[in-house]
Amino acid sequence: MKPIYRSAAGQRAVETNYRDILDRWPVPALQRTVDTAQGETFVLSCGPEDAPPTVLLHGAGTNSAMWMDDAVAWSQSRRLHLVDVIGEPGLSAPSRPALRSDAYARWLCDVLDSLAITRAAFVGASLGGWLAVNLASHHPARVERLALQAPGGIGRQKYGAVIASLLLMPFGDRGRRSALRIALGPQPVTGPFAEYMLLIQKHYRPRRDALPRFTDAQLRALTMPMLIVAGANDRMLDSRDTVRRIVRARPEAAVELIPDCGHAPRSDDAIRAFLGVTATPTGAESSP
Numbered sequence: 001m002k003p004i005y006r007s008a009a010g011q012r013a014v015e016t017n018y019r020d021i022l023d024r025w026p027v028p029a030l031q032r033t034v035d036t037a038q039g040e041t042f043v044l045s046c047g048p049e050d051a052p053p054t055v056l057l058h059g060a061g062t063n064s065a066m067w068m069d070d071a072v073a074w075s076q077s078r079r080l081h082l083v084d085v086i087g088e089p090g091l092s093a094p095s096r097p098a099l100r101s102d103a104y105a106r107w108l109c110d111v112l113d114s115l116a117i118t119r120a121a122f123v124g125a126s127l128g129g130w131l132a133v134n135l136a137s138h139h140p141a142r143v144e145r146l147a148l149q150a151p152g153g154i155g156r157q158k159y160g161a162v163i164a165s166l167l168l169m170p171f172g173d174r175g176r177r178s179a180l181r182i183a184l185g186p187q188p189v190t191g192p193f194a195e196y197m198l199l200i201q202k203h204y205r206p207r208r209d210a211l212p213r214f215t216d217a218q219l220r221a222l223t224m225p226m227l228i229v230a231g232a233n234d235r236m237l238d239s240r241d242t243v244r245r246i247v248r249a250r251p252e253a254a255v256e257l258i259p260d261c262g263h264a265p266r267s268d269d270a271i272r273a274f275l276g277v278t279a280t281p282t283g284a285e286s287s288p
Contacts, residue, residue, distance in 0.1 A: 003205065004087060004094045010203025014089050017196055021065045026072050034114035038107045039093025042084040043115065047075030052144075053120040054078045054275060055112075057128030059150075061206055062197065063090030066125070073268070077278045081120070083111055085128065089204045100212050104131055105138035112142060121275060125149040126236070126263065130211050137218050145225040147274050150234055150263050152211040154219070155242030158235060173198065219249035226253040227274040231261030 005011040022031060022044065029046035044064055054074065058066050064082035071080055084090025086107060097103035108131065112120065121144045124132035129151025136143040228246050230239035243257050254274065258265045 001094070001096070004089065004096070005203050006205060007203065014200055014203055015091065017199060018063060018065060018090065021068065021196070026068065027075050029071075033091070034111060036086075036093075036107050036110035036114070038086050038095040038097065038103065038110075041086060041093065041107070041111055041114075042091035043111065044082040045080065045115075046071055046082075047079045048077070049079060051077055051079040052276070053115075053117050054080050055108075055117075055120045055122050055132075056080060056082045057122065057124040057131050058082075058085060058088070058090075059126030059128055060085075060088060061200060061204060063088060065193065065196065068193075070268075070271075073272060074275060074277055078121075078275055081115060081117070083108075085131065087207070088127075089200045096207065099209055102138055105135045108135045109139060109142065118142070119144050121145045121147070123147040123149070123271065123275075124151060126152050127211065129153070133214060133218075133222065136222050136224065137214065140222070140224065143224050145227075145274070146222070147227045147229075147271050149229045150231060150237060150239065150265055151228065151242065152237060153214050154237075154245050155230075155240070156213075156238040157210055158238060173202075216245070216249055219245060222250060225274070226250055227270060228253060228255045229265045229267045229270060230255075230257050231263060231265040232257050232259045233261060234263045234265075236263045 005014070025044070025046070027046050029044050031042070031044055033040045033042050056064065056067050058064055063084050067082050071082070074080055084092040086092045087094055087096035112118070119142055122132040122135070124130070124146070126149070129148040130153040132143070132146055132148065133151060133153060136146060226246070228242065230242050232239060239257060243255055246253050246255055254270065256267050256270055258267060
């Protein structure tokens with residue numbers, strides 16, 4: 001298995017920075033590692049223990065730090081379980097089983113079993129959205145609802161931005177910054193989390209295989225409540241194709257196509273309402 005980092009020193013830099021972020025988590029949280037068939041998986045849990053469980057799955061090339069601001073609001077009335085995806089630059093095992101197998105669905109079932117969760121809501125971004133839909137396709141009884149941000153595996157994948165980003169990556173910090181802007185744009189990439197993303201891109205070996213696309217029959221079979229949030233100017237995925245396929249297969253699903261937004265769409269009000277979040281904290285928001 002090819003290492004997911006370019007060097008051991010790079011791995012230490014990414015993980016040390018991540019642990020610093022976790023130490024500054026803005027709400028009380030439990031850190032733990034659970035055993036799965038794919039190796040150890042890191043989970044960060046926060047919110048009332050008796051609140052409805054919600055599993056958060058981040059995108060490729062990042063980790064659960066991407067949910068820091070969201071956790072402040074959503075954990076007011078949800079028990080959040082932020083799972084570091086295997087094979088990504090978090091604290092979980094570097095395992096990358098074949099995407100066309102059922103290994104990822106079985107892995108998430110192992111995680112749920114370790115957390116003593118029978119059924120949960122899922123929020124997934126990009127690769128995390130694909131993982132959530134994949135689990136719902138294999139084990140629908142375990143998924144109470146799906147909130148998907150720029151989910152992979154539904155609309156057509158675009159390759160121009162990916163190729164351009166890969167060509168820019170060898171050109172130091174400036175190249176990586178341009179690559180990140182191309183991949184996530186058109187909105188500017190700024191702030192502490194953007195700097196952490198640049199550190200990850202410096203040391204991390206991204207996945208090269210395309211996400212399998214779900215069939216119309218698979219999408220129609222998803223009977224749980226669903227929210228799709230996509231950016232109209234997504235350079236990684238054809239968001240309009242995502243919306244068309246969801247509207248055709250699941251006309252009752254809630255869909256938001258956000259103008260002037262790329263691969264990192266935000267729709268806080270829609271997601272809070274979808275999750276049934278009833279309280280909004282004040283003065284507590286933070287950033288990695």
